[in-house]
Amino acid sequence: MEERKIVVPGEIIVEGESFLPGDFVRKEGNYILANKYGLAEIEGRLVKIIPLSGVYLPRKGNIIIGRVTSINYRGWLIDFDGHYNGFLSLNEVPKFINKGELRDYLDYGEVVYAKIIEVEGSSTELSLKFKGLGKLEGGQLISINSFKVPRLIGKEGSMISLIKELTKTKIIVGQNGVVWVKGEKIEDEIKAKKIIKFIEENSFVSGLTDNVKKFAEKLEEENE
Amino acid sequence: MTSLLDKKRIFEYLEKEGKRLDGRKPLDVRKIEFEENISENAEGSVSVKIGETEVYAGVKLSINEPYPDSPDEGSMSVNVELSPMADEDFELGPPKIDAIEMARIVDRGIRESKFIDFKKLCIKEGEKSFTINIDIYAINNEGNLLDACSLAALSALCLAKMPKYNEKEEKIEKEITNKPLPLRRENMPIMVTFYKIGKKFIIDPKRDEEEIADYRLSIAISEEDEEIKINAIQKGREGSISFEEIEEILKKLEEIYRKQYLKIKEKILSYG
Numbered sequence: 001m002e003e004r005k006i007v008v009p010g011e012i013i014v015e016g017e018s019f020l021p022g023d024f025v026r027k028e029g030n031y032i033l034a035n036k037y038g039l040a041e042i043e044g045r046l047v048k049i050i051p052l053s054g055v056y057l058p059r060k061g062n063i064i065i066g067r068v069t070s071i072n073y074r075g076w077l078i079d080f081d082g083h084y085n086g087f088l089s090l091n092e093v094p095k096f097i098n099k100g101e102l103r104d105y106l107d108y109g110e111v112v113y114a115k116i117i118e119v120e121g122s123s124t125e126l127s128l129k130f131k132g133l134g135k136l137e138g139g140q141l142i143s144i145n146s147f148k149v150p151r152l153i154g155k156e157g158s159m160i161s162l163i164k165e166l167t168k169t170k171i172i173v174g175q176n177g178v179v180w181v182k183g184e185k186i187e188d189e190i191k192a193k194k195i196i197k198f199i200e201e202n203s204f205v206s207g208l209t210d211n212v213k214k215f216a217e218k219l220e221e222e223n224e
Numbered sequence: 225m226t227s228l229l230d231k232k233r234i235f236e237y238l239e240k241e242g243k244r245l246d247g248r249k250p251l252d253v254r255k256i257e258f259e260e261n262i263s264e265n266a267e268g269s270v271s272v273k274i275g276e277t278e279v280y281a282g283v284k285l286s287i288n289e290p291y292p293d294s295p296d297e298g299s300m301s302v303n304v305e306l307s308p309m310a311d312e313d314f315e316l317g318p319p320k321i322d323a324i325e326m327a328r329i330v331d332r333g334i335r336e337s338k339f340i341d342f343k344k345l346c347i348k349e350g351e352k353s354f355t356i357n358i359d360i361y362a363i364n365n366e367g368n369l370l371d372a373c374s375l376a377a378l379s380a381l382c383l384a385k386m387p388k389y390n391e392k393e394e395k396i397e398k399e400i401t402n403k404p405l406p407l408r409r410e411n412m413p414i415m416v417t418f419y420k421i422g423k424k425f426i427i428d429p430k431r432d433e434e435e436i437a438d439y440r441l442s443i444a445i446s447e448e449d450e451e452i453k454i455n456a457i458q459k460g461r462e463g464s465i466s467f468e469e470i471e472e473i474l475k476k477l478e479e480i481y482r483k484q485y486l487k488i489k490e491k492i493l494s495y496g
Contacts, residue, residue, distance in 0.1 A: 067227040079225055109228035140233050140245075180229075186237050190245060 004041050004050070004204070007034040013047055014040075022048030038147070039204065056082045056146035056176040058124045062116045063133070065141065065174030066126075067109060071102050078112060080176045081143055084122045088114060092127040094134075111136045111180065113172060136172070139182030142193050144200040146177030151203040152196060159199065162209065166216045167192040191219055226432040234433060235422050242424070244433070250426040251476060253484050256375070260383055260495065267400060268384025268496075272376040274428060276366035281376035282359050283384040283405075287396060290346060290353040298345020298353040302331040303360065304373055310362035311431075329458045330360070330374050330415070333444030336455040337413035340381070344406035352394065356381070356405070367430040370442055374415040375488070381405060382495040404496045412493065413455050414485050415444040418473050420463060425473060427480065438463025441470075443477055452478055 007013055011034045013025060021027045024036040025047050034040060038051035058064070058080070066080035075089040088106075090097060097105050106112065113133050118125035128134055144152065152173055153160050164171055169183035169192045179196055183189045198215050202208060237243055242250065254275030263269035266282035290297060304327040306314040319327070334340065345354040358380060360373045384405050388397040418425050419437035426433060434440075444456040454474075459465060 067225055069225060107228070109226070109231065111227050111229055136229070138229065138232075140230050141227055186233060186241070186245075189233070190247070 004039040006038070006052075007040045007049065008037050009034055013049075014042060018045055019047050020045050022046045024049040024051060051147045053145070054147070056080070058082050058086070058116050058119050058176070060116055060119050062175040063113065064116060064126075064176040065111060065113055065136070065172065065178040065180055066176070067111055067141075068106050069108070071106075071108065073099055073102075076102065076106050076112075078114065078126055080124075080174070081146070081178060082124065082176065084124065086114075086116070086124040086126045088112065088126040088128065092117070092125070092129055094129050106135060111141065113174065113180070136180050139170070139180050140189050140193065142179045142181065142196055144177045144179060144196060146175065148200050148203045149173060149175055149177055151208070152179070152199050154209070159209065159212070162212065163192055163195050166213075167195065187223075191216075191223075194219060226435045230432055231436045234436060238424050238426070239422050244426065244430075246430065250424055251480055253428045253480075256488055258379060258491065260379075266380075266384075267387055268380045268382070268405075270376055270379040270383060271363075272372050272379060274368055274372045274375075275430075276364060277368055277372050278363040279369065279372045279376045280361045280363055281373070281380040283380045284357045284359070285384075285387055285396060286355050286357060287347070287352055287394070288355045290350060294342070295350040296346045297342035298355060299342065300331070300335065300340060300356040300358065302327045302334075302358045302377060304330070305359070305361045306365075306369075307362060309364075310369075311365035314362070314365075325458075325460070326370055326373055327360070329370060329442050329444075329456070330358075330377050332456040332458070333374060333413045333415045333442075334377065334381075337411045337444065337446045337453075339378075339408060339411045339413055339446075341406040341408055347389070356384075365431060367432075367434045368417070368428045370417045370440075371415055371428065374413075374444070375492070378412060379492050379495060381407060382409070382492055384496070409493055411446050411448075412489060413444040413446045414481060414489055415442055415456075416477055416480060416485070417442040418476070420465075420469070425476060437461065439465055441465065441473055443473070445477065445481065452481065 013032045015031055019032050025032050032047045036049050036051045038049040040049050064080045066078035068076050069079045070077035078086040078088055080086050112135055114126040114128055115130050117127045167188045169181050169188050172180045181189045181192045257273040259271040262271050263282050269282040271280050304323045306323045308314050347353055358377050385400045386403040388399040390397050418441045419429050420439055421437050439461045442458045445452050
């Protein structure tokens, strides 16, 4: 893999007929130009950008974590840190619920782990009718930049397993950048939160895994 | 928006361990930083940071007719602007109820302490006097904007210098003299806002703590002959408050003031 370089919108990333535009870049004549501020990456023929800022863009198939902000007679409005709220319809929960009893199933401020089944303009439809989805109970939430989620998970989930091991907590990462952490003690959750924030801030420094280990040791010392 | 899960955790941790999620004790204040004279055109300006919360304040003088009930006094007006840049929940447009309340709490704390000598702001009785305009802008909201606004207003007042007054044309020149504003510095009011979460009181809340608090109580105090005077009190939000709680808060306030706020006060007094 070539070294990544920071680009701003409109900047020429690479010249040549053979390159293909990926995420957040466009092709103009012979050039590949940036559409967003971020790190440009060239993998073989594919050119793409890993954005450094910006809000989460919902995509069909993404699994996200959100909070209930409003309830109407057809379902729940879910805030998932995007431009607009998502909608979880009554038909998309794995249980039959009488109208007027929606609050018993999911109340204001409660947290769900849900799948995006449809994105159209400003409306995002969510569903709980898949395995492993549902209401999250206990624990805390942390919001990070959604573009840093792959860093937090690591190769084949290596980074997230490392954090789980270091802090003895359960962690679920939503692709919208909302992370749920639950431990036996609140201290463990706070520690995991600090490590996750550390990864977000240092996501493009090389040797991230080692740095995370060092950071966790430092936290341990501070506690004692 | 704070989720129910986070709310529960803040309650639990405060109740069981007496600590907050960022590791602070209930009555600890985050680090406060000042940056002086950030604006070229203002008579006095400052940026105040409490942790990640940041506000800008500027002082500008104008000439107005005195109010009929105090013909020999100048006046003061405080304006707080909560722009969408500071917080996703703030909206564009004319000041909403939160911003107006904030401005009035800050205004009252300063006014009732007699910190400004309004008589010295009069130019000609019944006809002309100076008005002190304090403009406060929220730059980033990570909780406790109220106390930040109050500190910023005080610092900007202390830093401000009187502008040159053109007697012939009866207007203010662009130039600034090196005369400070007529302040009674010994009366400086310090405002501390208490928040009740569960059964505990905290000060300097983060954004999520602020959101889940039952009520808040802002108290502006000044010191006279080693004794603490209350200048202004304001309660906000829907929770109810008892006499015992007010007494408890006042006791804590004195302790916080002597332990944490004297240094900050000295720092602000060193301006100008």
